[in-house]
Amino acid sequence: MQDLFSNLIPALPEQETLAEGAVLLRGEALSHERDLLSALAQITARAAFRNMVTPGGFTMSVAMTNCGPLGWVSDRSGYRYSPVDPLTGENWPTMPECFLKLAQDAAAKAGYQNFTPDACLINRYEPKNKLSLHQDKDEKSPEHPIVSVSLGLPATFQFGGLKRTDPVLKYALQHGDVVVWGGPSRLYYHGITPLKDGEHPLLGRTRINLTFRKAA
Ligand code: MD6
Numbered sequence: 001m002q003d004l005f006s007n008l009i010p011a012l013p014e015q016e017t018l019a020e021g022a023v024l025l026r027g028e029a030l031s032h033e034r035d036l037l038s039a040l041a042q043i044t045a046r047a048a049f050r051n052m053v054t055p056g057g058f059t060m061s062v063a064m065t066n067c068g069p070l071g072w073v074s075d076r077s078g079y080r081y082s083p084v085d086p087l088t089g090e091n092w093p094t095m096p097e098c099f100l101k102l103a104q105d106a107a108a109k110a111g112y113q114n115f116t117p118d119a120c121l122i123n124r125y126e127p128k129n130k131l132s133l134h135q136d137k138d139e140k141s142p143e144h145p146i147v148s149v150s151l152g153l154p155a156t157f158q159f160g161g162l163k164r165t166d167p168v169l170k171y172a173l174q175h176g177d178v179v180v181w182g183g184p185s186r187l188y189y190h191g192i193t194p195l196k197d198g199e200h201p202l203l204g205r206t207r208i209n210l211t212f213r214k215a216a
């Protein structure tokens with residue numbers, strides 16, 4: 001059947017450059033999906049998803065947790081990386097081997113050798129949730145890239161420039177897609193538009209995003 005339609009629906013390229021330093025690796029995480037999702041369930045059993053509060057006092061619609069030596073946290077006093085989950089007072093769960101391998105393999109494919117992430121921020125989107133345009137600038141090692149893994153419902157990723165007012169391009173991110181992002185575009189503004197409702201066979205009405213960083 002696939003042959004019947006392959007001339008009507010052109011396949012998207014396996015690798016696409018979004019900007020200098022930023023590469024979309026389509027389907028890169030697909031072969032690991034079951035391992036990734038079972039590791040995720042173990043993490044969230046210990047460090048539950050929660051809606052953090054911004055320094056300005058707004059509750060984020062996207063729910064978050066972390067694994068690895070450092071986790072990204074936000075509250076009324078600001079954004080920072082912390083070894084401790086403020087909800088439990090315990091360290092964040094260890095970064096699973098399958099997470100680390102995926103992140104390092106993807107970084108290497110994109111030309112970033114020796115990526116040694118010490119933080120993995122895990123975002124959970126439900127329909128209508130969005131992430132406003134922002135820069136990732138809380139990391140002390142911006143010479144390292146960020147590796148971002150999309151699982152579950154598709155999302156529209158907005159990708160701009162160094163200024164908030166720069167024009168933004170939009171990209172569809174599907175289950176299994178990985179974006180590796182660094183170098184000249186490491187500090188570009190980006191965001192996720194309100195998630196469209198749908199049903200994913202493994203994740204239901206949810207999108208999960210894993211972002212691996214070298215934070216320290
Ligand atoms: C998301 N991602 O995809 C949100 N940040 O749900 C990010 O904010 C992000 O994908 C830095 C680098 C890659 C990203």
Ligand code: FE
Binds near residue numbers: 134135136190
């Ligand atoms: Fe970001």
